[in-house]
Every structure is written in structure tokens, then in C-alpha cells.
């Protein structure tokens with residue numbers, strides 16, 4: 001039976017465990033380039049034992065960013081910064097993964113830390129967003145996108161393919177297409193955002209066409225030996241939005257078009273959702289398990305899986321093949337090491353870089369003399385020097 005620390009192989013890539021650092025946008029780039037901040041932040045998580053490490057979603061076009069501070073991969077000049085990051089992640093024993101994205105009607109925003117408001121097209125840091133239809137997201141994103149022509153859709157597929165080609169050149173070994181969270185892919189699949197009258201709108205087959213064509217284009221540019229995966233927003237949690245059963249069919253078609261693993265998340269295509277599950281422990285797990293069983297494809301999922309016993313159970317019960325951690329990876333760069341200590345069965349020290357391993361082992365059986373990580377219980381405290 002597999003557990004959280006069982007290696008996982010997909011195509012030609014083996015992860016040392018089932019724990020991924022989920023993609024998280026940082027708004028720290030200048031001209032879309034990665035810099036020392038990313039090297040520090042991502043290198044630390046790789047050194048902390050994660051099997052798979054995603055930077056943030058990386059834009060395939062300038063207008064596919066969330067803010068002007070987001071990372072991009074639409075220019076050859078952006079490859080060097082990404083290369084430094086992938087080399088560091090690999091040196092620390094993890095596999096570097098890239099999430100390729102176009103934000104569609106959710107772009108043209110301020111960084112989250114500056115307030116996260118949407119900026120109008122005429123603002124110096126804003127732009128005219130695009131989408132399947134000229135329908136604004138609403139709420140705090142009031143500016144309507146421009147409807148994409150069929151020629152522009154084809155151009156976006158080409159941009160995804162060019163980005164995949166650059167991603168391989170930059171050293172990434174795992175690729176995820178971002179089809180969730182209300183961004184361009186998600187908005188094509190959702191009737192809330194897509195009301196087109198042509199072959200990209202209407203039936204679910206038509207609304208999934210954007211995804212299948214993107215997969216076809218990327219598959220040609222991305223090495224066959226590396227996994228091609230997607231984060232799919234599989235439920236809009238809205239009566240008029242995308243329903244989960246419809247997504248299962250769409251994921252089945254994506255599998256036929258070369259998808260190797262699906263990472264389940266929400267559609268987020270409307271600010272008005274009929275439940276707010278964001279603090280419920282593992283609320284995507286049931287959907288992941290259904291897709292795994294019904295489509296017969298490896299799955300991953302995130303959302304409140306930061307309690308080690310819960311994450312481990314999800315793997316042991318074969319409800320998900322991988323666990324993606326967002327906020328828990330922010331709060332604890334060594335989450336996998338900590339989880340190994342909490343759960344037992346996996347030597348936590350094996351998860352840190354070999355340079356430190358000898359120094360962290362108990363010295364001649366004296367636990368108090370061992371370095372970080374200290375036991376989470378009070379065990380060993382009696383041996384501590386008294387002040």
C-alpha cells in the first residue's frame with residue numbers, strides 16, 4: 001500500500017514522495033523574470049523535502065499575467081531566471097514543475113499585497129483582458145474582457161506550445177496547464193463565462209475544445225518522457241455554472257488527447273458561489289477519488305490537506321495519487337520533514353540535503369545533542385542544560 005512517502009513514477013519522472021508544493025503566485029517578478037527571491041523561496045521548499053515543486057502560474061503572454069509583477073515565459077530572456085530555479089530545485093532532490101497559464105478575464109490586477117483590485121484597461125499597469133465572451137467576472141473584477149476571435153484562439157494555442165518548448169529548455173520536467181480558478185481555460189469550460197455561438201461555445205464538447213486543442217499543441221512541443229498534466233476547475237459551485245459530472249466527461253476527452261494526470265480544483269468562474277468550502281478539510285478529495293475511479297487517470301488535489309495524518313490517509317486510501325500543498329508550504333518550508341516526524345515510518349533526515357544529514361542525526365545516541373529538527377514532544381528536554 002502506498003503512503004505519503006512512497007515514490008511516484010509518471011512517464012520518465014520519479015518523485016521521491018507524494019508531496020507537491022502547489023503553484024502560488026508571488027507578484028515578485030520584474031519584466032516577467034524570476035530572480036533571487038524565487039531562488040530562495042523555491043530552493044528552501046525543495047531542501048525541505050517536497051517531491052515536486054511548482055513556482056507560481058507562469059504566463060504564456062504578457063496579457064496572460066495577473067499583475068505586471070507576475071512571472072512569464074513568453075520571451076527567451078525569461079529562460080535564464082527559470083533555469084537557475086530549476087537547477088536549484090533539482091540539486092535539492094525535487095522535481096521542478098511548471099504551471100502554464102493565461103489569466104483571461106481575471107488579469108489586469110494589482111498584486112495581492114497591494115490590494116488585488118482589477119485595474120481598468122487605461123491604467124498604466126492594466127490592460128484590456130480577453131475571454132471567450134465579453135462578460136465581466138463581476139464583484140471586484142468589473143471590467144469586461146474582449147471576446148477572442150477564432151484566429152486569436154489559435155494564436156493562444158501557439159503561445160502555449162512556445163511556452164512548453166521554453167519550459168523544457170529551462171529545465172522543467174513536469175508541466176501543468178492551468179484550466180482552473182476562472183482563468184482562460186476555466187472560463188471556456190464554464191457556461192457562466194462562455195456564451196459563444198461558434199464551435200467553442202454551447203455544448204460541453206464545444207466548451208472543452210479550447211482545452212483539447214491546447215493539449216494537442218503542447219503535446220507536440222513538450223518532450224514525451226515528461227508528464228503533461230492539467231489543473232482542472234471541475235465545479236463552479238453555481239446552479240448555472242459548470243457541474244462536476246460534465247467535467248468528468250471533459251477530463252475523459254483530455255485523457256484521449258494526451259493528459260497524463262489531472263489536478264482537481266474549483267472553477268471559480270463567479271464571485272457568487274452556493275457554498276464557501278475553503279476552510280473544510282480536504283473538500284476536493286471526494287471529487288478527485290471519483291475522477292480517479294471513473295476516468296482511470298492519476299489524480300492530484302489540494303485544499304486543506306496540511307494535516308499530515310489527513311494527507312497520508314488520502315494516499316493510503318488511493319483517493320489521490322499526489323497531495324498538493326499551498327498554504328502549508330508557505331507556513332512551513334520543511335513540511336515533509338515535519339510530516340515524516342509526525343507520522344513515523346519515514347526517516348525525516350533522509351529528506352534534507354545530504355550536506356546536513358550527518359549533523360542532524362543523534363550524536364552517539366544522545367538525542368539532546370542532535371540538531372534540527374527537534375522532537376515535537378518534550379522527549380529529551382531533561383537532558384537540556386538548565387538555565
Ligand SMILES: Cc1cc2nc3c(=O)[nH]c(=O)nc-3n(C[C@H](O)[C@H](O)[C@H](O)COP(=O)(O)O)c2cc1C
Nearest residue numbers: 022023024025056057302303304305325326327328
Ligand atoms: C498566495 C497564493 C497564491 C496562489 N497562486 C496560485 C497559482 O498561481 N496557481 C494556482 O493554480 N493556484 C494558486 N493558488 C492556489 C494553491 O495552489 C492551492 O491550490 C490552494 O491554496 C489550496 O491549497 P491549500 O489549502 O494547501 O492552500 C494560490 C494560493 C495561494 C495561497
